[in-house]
Amino acid sequence: MSHQRFSPEFKDEAVRQITQRGYPVKEVAERLGVSTHSLYKWVKEAKPAKAEADELAATKLEMQKLKAELRRAVVLLEGGAMFLATRAVATTAELQPAGAARVRVGAVRMLMALLAFALVAGWPAQAWRLAHGVWMTG
Numbered sequence: 052m053s054h055q056r057f058s059p060e061f062k063d064e065a066v067r068q069i070t071q072r073g074y075p076v077k078e079v080a081e082r083l084g085v086s087t088h089s090l091y092k093w094v095k096e097a098k099p100a101k102a103e104a105d106e107l108a109a110t111k112l113e114m115q116k117l118k119a120e121l122r123r124a125v126v127l128l129e130g131g132a133m134f135l136a137t138r139a140v141a142t143t144a145e146l147q148p149a150g151a152a153r154v155r156v157g158a159v160r161m162l163m164a165l166l167a168f169a170l171v172a173g174w175p176a177q178a179w180r181l182a183h184g185v186w187m188t189g
Contacts (some may be wrong), residue, residue: 065090066097110122
């Protein structure tokens with residue numbers, strides 16, 4: 052008896068007839084001229100691939116959710132940093148000239164810390180917007 056080689060497309064279609072369309076293995080084997088043993092083997096080989104594909108899809112979905120959550124956190128951090136920096140600059144303008152220099156140094160330190168945080172966190176565009184927004188309002 053000769054050993055036949057079947058293409059991956061042929062095997063995939065045979066497995067689909069069994070797993071997705073619900074045909075019995077014996078019927079598919081007779082129709083395609085393949086042994087039932089080969090069909091059972093192909094179905095068994097196809098199951099781990101399907102499990103891996105399902106796991107990959109779940110991982111992609113989780114990544115999308117985490118990216119959306121990260122974007123929301125970045126927006127919140129940007130808003131909070133802008134508020135704090137703007138408030139610090141506004142406070143220096145409201146103070147008397149005698150104490151203004153001391154508060155201004157504190158405001159500049161806070162602004163520099165926020166800018167450093169944004170740069171270290173890998174947000175150069177946010178750092179630029181923060182600095183630009185504060186200097187434009189101050």
